[in-house]
Amino acid sequence: MRLPALTAALFCVALPAFAQTASPGPTLSAVRSRDALICGAHPGAPGFGVLDSQGIYRGLDADTCRAVAAAVLGDANKVRWVVLSSQARLPALQSGQVDVLSRTTTWTQTRDTANGLNFTAVNFYDGQGFLVRRSANVQRARDLAGATICVTSGTTNELNLADWARSNNVQVQPLVFDQNEETRNAYINGRCDAFTTDASQLAGIRSALRVPEEHMILPDIISKEPLAPAVRHGDDQWFDIVRWTVYALIEAEELGITQANVDQMLASPNPAIRRLLGVAGDHGPLMGIDRRWAYNAIKAVGNYGEMFERNLGRGSPIGLPRGVNDLWTRGGLMYAMPVR
Numbered sequence: 001m002r003l004p005a006l007t008a009a010l011f012c013v014a015l016p017a018f019a020q021t022a023s024p025g026p027t028l029s030a031v032r033s034r035d036a037l038i039c040g041a042h043p044g045a046p047g048f049g050v051l052d053s054q055g056i057y058r059g060l061d062a063d064t065c066r067a068v069a070a071a072v073l074g075d076a077n078k079v080r081w082v083v084l085s086s087q088a089r090l091p092a093l094q095s096g097q098v099d100v101l102s103r104t105t106t107w108t109q110t111r112d113t114a115n116g117l118n119f120t121a122v123n124f125y126d127g128q129g130f131l132v133r134r135s136a137n138v139q140r141a142r143d144l145a146g147a148t149i150c151v152t153s154g155t156t157n158e159l160n161l162a163d164w165a166r167s168n169n170v171q172v173q174p175l176v177f178d179q180n181e182e183t184r185n186a187y188i189n190g191r192c193d194a195f196t197t198d199a200s201q202l203a204g205i206r207s208a209l210r211v212p213e214e215h216m217i218l219p220d221i222i223s224k225e226p227l228a229p230a231v232r233h234g235d236d237q238w239f240d241i242v243r244w245t246v247y248a249l250i251e252a253e254e255l256g257i258t259q260a261n262v263d264q265m266l267a268s269p270n271p272a273i274r275r276l277l278g279v280a281g282d283h284g285p286l287m288g289i290d291r292r293w294a295y296n297a298i299k300a301v302g303n304y305g306e307m308f309e310r311n312l313g314r315g316s317p318i319g320l321p322r323g324v325n326d327l328w329t330r331g332g333l334m335y336a337m338p339v340r
């Protein structure tokens, strides 16, 4: 051990970091040279990623990509959306067709290892549920014995349905479609008794049905679906950038930084706020990006709570409670690692 390191270890003091600026890795270089982020997006999941009536792509996943574009390029509008079906999404990321996949994708061990992906940070804790017609008089999932259940292929939902049926000794008939739109239409046209996917997507699908009140989501949640933006293996710097952008939005909520007050917050004496907003420290340059990375992201999309409320919360057509997606300080699971 060199002497300064030994002294530092003995006296337990932090050594200054010498390399203050990281050089750009392959994905960051590619994003910079094309001056746009390519984001793998959902064909249409209200609240997560869907075109609005003005043709603007909206949702929590959409805003996550905007935040990354703001952090990296200083402009949240520099995103190109590539719409991907459930089947196509992982190959599109693996092959480099997209820089990031922000599309209701569950973090599983197989995807994280064999499929060559890295999940950055959970932006929504979900779980699989069932949508049924009220007229069917089904109250609980176990009442679905003998039912035909619509499900989309290339999702975690197919295996979860089989696992649930097996472990609860319930016989069901899965009806599998490649495109979510087909699954939805099959449900609407009465070809199946229930539609199963992530419960929050079901809430979005329900809200967009002709008469939402005629349908209900059963109270049973049969799986854990931690949804996270993913990047491909092999570019640690890019992995860090996407991960820390998600953390920055969560940390901003915890620190009380909002889209509206972020400019005043630049003058805050709070060291954690100063570091996050790039007033102190080199936290952006340590990832090869601007020191105002988090400021730019928050200014563009707001903090995590604002993103949640706008896209999915009580005031939105989806109407979800924060639940487990609340901050850890309020009993939820949202816990950002510290920027320091």
Ligand SMILES: N[C@@H](CCC(=O)N[C@@H](CS)C(=O)NCC(=O)O)C(=O)O
Pocket (backbone or CB within 6 Å): 042, 043, 045, 084, 085, 086, 087, 103, 104, 105, 106, 152, 154, 155, 156, 157, 178, 179, 180, 181, 197, 198, 201, 225, 227
């Ligand atoms: N979180 C689950 C499911 C997410 C998902 O992609 N759900 C389907 C069913 S709602 C979907 O969005 N499909 C769109 C499509 O393939 O058109 C996963 O990662 O597999």
